[in-house]
Amino acid sequence: MTAAPRGRGGLADEVCRRIADEIALGLLAPGTRLDEVTLAGRFAVSRTPVREALKQLATMGLVVYRRNRGALVASMTPAELDQMFEAIGELEAACARHAALRLTEPERQRLGELHAQGRLAMQAGDVERYAAVNLELHAAIIAGCHNPALIELTNGLRERVASFRRTQFRHIERIAESYAEHTAIVEAILARDVVTAYREMRSHLLAARNATSRVAPQWATPQSK
Amino acid sequence: MTAAPRGRGGLADEVCRRIADEIALGLLAPGTRLDEVTLAGRFAVSRTPVREALKQLATMGLVVYRRNRGALVASMTPAELDQMFEAIGELEAACARHAALRLTEPERQRLGELHAQGRLAMQAGDVERYAAVNLELHAAIIAGCHNPALIELTNGLRERVASFRRTQFRHIERIAESYAEHTAIVEAILARDVVTAYREMRSHLLAARNATSRVAPQWATPQSK
DNA sequence: AGAAAGCATCTTGTATGCAATATCATCGCT
């Protein structure tokens, strides 16, 4: 018996969630080896649920499996990061377009409030708070498409790049840029302007990817120089 | 010992692939109970790799897990099917747009050849062949975006609805419609017309979803009537 | 006779054990 009577949906899912969180938070850096016995010890379970969790994480793309050689936290080349951001851009832009037409009145209100909170955080120079509000704003738009399949896909992709973009607001001027882009997106959505919402969200994601490159040069796409 | 020394990448992945294939082919109907011991017996392995396979399939969305009650082949309500097709439409349209700009010359040639093969199959009234060519054509366009992340996402979604669209060409007139839509898409891609390629692919997917409804009324979206 | 409770059986969830493969260090050779 393993102490926990039933955390939620079985130990494997619990372990999966906790490892996923640690990866997203950057506690487990890309490339980190995920030893089964170590993890089993850390979570006070046997190897079986850990293995099942790692398999799930591999399917999600958060870890990579090398045959008979164990699991590693997924790492990405700059080119792969570009591709991830491109895919996220396509998906979030689609979400924004649908959100422009489908947002309920309470959701529209909340969108405006979140954007206002972002403005306050920006004016206060509170980087952490702006990052948190940014996350919530994007989540609100994504959820606003009212299509569970799209929502899951988009959030899944965002989770995979989460650890690579934690530093995107390190340069204070990026916050102002981000806020300006958010303004264009939010106004378009509230005006039910599907074309603008789509276009602005796509360019916003491109800008976010470039911001990540500027802050973390090791993830920048090598330019022909 | 289990006879096979190394099918490919471990028994769990092998079992996962085979079950996924059977689901996509409709051999395992939506809602079918997936008993671990039965599957283990069928594939001549123990329950361990079967469980890992089922967990992976659950993460992919091909099966659903009910806590302590086992796995079922995922089934979808008509509304969920609509949402899936909407998501696929967004993704494939994005792929088509990128393909219009990124296709290499050999890829462009192959796209034209595939479309020509579809015309031959249509003229011959060969439904099976048209369905096969249709699959290849879409795969070529998806792969043509040259973005592994987008490709994987799109193919993953397509796999999840595969069993629900196997009958989409049962009405012969749908083949002619499909071919006409393909013509618009292929011509736009070859002309590097990103806007048209995107728009036509989206409407093509909507039409495909409607065709599925017409052929299989049990999956149709209930209309207000 | 119908319904509820209790019991037997089955299935899943987790832990442990064993075999196979990869990793690493040492040793030998050129």
Place this chain on the structure above:
DNA sequence: AGCGATGATATTGCATACAAGATGCTTTCT
């Protein structure tokens, strides 16, 4: 001294064993 081979160690992959929960049936009471 550098490089390759060989054996020891560690880790993964799979199988089996055991426990907890779910399913279904029988039994019993009203």
